Amino acid sequence: MIKARKTRKIRIGSIDMGGDAPIVVQTMTATKTGDVEATARSVNELVDSGAAIVRVAVDNIGDVEALAKIRQRTHGNISVDLQENIRLAERVAPYVDKIRYNPGKLNSVDPETPWQKKVDYLVEIAQRYDCALRVGVNCGSLDATLLNDPDVRKKIEERVADKCIGAETPVSVLSAIEHTDYLESVNFQRFCVSIKDSNPFTTLLVNRLFSSLRPEVPLHLGVTEAGIPPRGVLKTRVALEPLLAEGIGDAIRVSLTVPAKDKSKEIEAGKTILANVANGVVANPDLLNANALDVVSCPSCSRVQNERFVELAQQIVKATEFAKDYPFKIAVMGCRVNGPGETDDADIGLWCGGNRVNLKSGARDLGSFGYDEIIEKTLELLNQKIQIYSAAQKVSPLSDGDYVV
Numbered sequence: 058m059i060k061a062r063k064t065r066k067i068r069i070g071s072i073d074m075g076g077d078a079p080i081v082v083q084t085m086t087a088t089k090t091g092d093v094e095a096t097a098r099s100v101n102e103l104v105d106s107g108a109a110i111v112r113v114a115v116d117n118i119g120d121v122e123a124l125a126k127i128r129q130r131t132h133g134n135i136s137v138d139l140q141e142n143i144r145l146a147e148r149v150a151p152y153v154d155k156i157r158y159n160p161g162k163l164n165s166v167d168p169e170t171p172w173q174k175k176v177d178y179l180v181e182i183a184q185r186y187d188c189a190l191r192v193g194v195n196c197g198s199l200d201a202t203l204l205n206d207p208d209v210r211k212k213i214e215e216r217v218a219d220k221c222i223g224a225e226t227p228v229s230v231l232s233a234i235e236h237t238d239y240l241e242s243v244n245f246q247r248f249c250v251s252i253k254d255s256n257p258f259t260t261l262l263v264n265r266l267f268s269s270l271r272p273e274v275p276l277h278l279g280v281t282e283a284g285i286p287p288r289g290v291l292k293t294r295v296a297l298e299p300l301l302a303e304g305i306g307d308a309i310r311v312s313l314t315v316p317a318k319d320k321s322k323e324i325e326a327g328k329t330i331l332a333n334v335a336n337g338v339v340a341n342p343d344l345l346n347a348n349a350l351d352v353v354s355c356p357s358c359s360r361v362q363n364e365r366f367v368e369l370a371q372q373i374v375k376a377t378e379f380a381k382d383y384p385f386k387i388a389v390m391g392c393r394v395n396g397p398g399e400t401d402d403a404d405i406g407l408w409c410g411g412n413r414v415n416l417k418s419g420a421r422d423l424g425s426f427g428y429d430e431i432i433e434k435t436l437e438l439l440n441q442k443i444q445i446y447s448a449a450q451k452v453s454p455l456s457d458g459d460y461v462v
Contacts, residue, residue, distance in 0.1 A: 059331075060304030062075070065246065066275075067247045072134060074189075080309065082109060082331070083111070084327075086100060086114075087315075090115060091120055091123045097131050103324060112135075112136040113138070115137050115142065116140075121145055127152075128153075134155070135155075136191070140165075141162045146178070155189040156183060158176075159194070159198055161200045180245045183247065189248060190245075191248065191251060194252045195229075195281055196399070197281065197402075199229060200228070203235075213231045213235050227263050229263050230270070234271065237271050250267065250277070255280065255399060257296035258342070260280050268305045275308070280292050280296050280297070282353045282390070283312045283313060283314075284354045284370070289312070291340065291344060295341075298338070311323045314371075316357065350377060352374050352388075353388045366409045369432075385439070387404065388405070404418070404419065405439060407435065418438060
């Protein structure tokens, strides 16, 4: 059963989110936003599949012009994702019901301007055009100031010290607290928050903590870069079902690496999660081995530069099955937004561009390779890491014949 939620209710287009409103399922288009016909068709198909909100990425003026046409040809509620392009907010606001901004991207452009001034601008636009906001914190693109300045972190931690005794508050939660408190200080309450991590156990922890600190704020839940189904669905279940059963969460997103034509699978998975919790079924976290190989890959979206990204992620999952019992993280990322941060945090990172893939070992760049050669290079690196790990554990490494390129 899903416990009653304590969050305030906000309006997003034709629906309410939070409080006693139904928990909603959200997704995102994977077509190029500039392709009006394909994106409008995708939005309508996703809405008809049960998406209460469909997010569309906008990166430039061409996307803005396309969005105006997409709005005319679609039904349902549209959210826009601007990332570092918040200057486009005024242009897109007439055509959307919610604007998502990423605290970690606010200083990507015009870093001399305080982030508070940028949020003031977004609030003014949201009020003028009757939009809600989402503060979208993501582990792959956290605020650099919070990451690098302990004094700034300390000031925020002091606000929640009475409830976080004996533990260091995660930077993602501090970022969400910082923006929540600022929005409320300027008397704007029509917003929700999301705190996403590619690790389902971290996602569970940070959302549970934020909810205890700011229980009135509506929460959008999701595991970012959950990856290829069915494991991507299982990761999301392990994080979201316990939270929903506790009365935490007002909207959910299942972020799967699938082709654009299969984006409705995210909606199907979301519906299944809600039905599970309503029927008292909560995923057992033991179903996920925290010490096993983890292949992280972002959901296909309009920012992916090469459609082969999805196929590559699928191939990496299959090619690395031989190493399933080793505690390594491989990140296969398709765009600039969370690609740098997520691959830096991985043992092996593949940051996919238009024609080449950057291969990384942690934050170290090992070179750029073609899509036809990157799998072999990845497996060579993985085998090296297995040998080092095995030597340290005093066990025999796998032989060269244990995998197939």
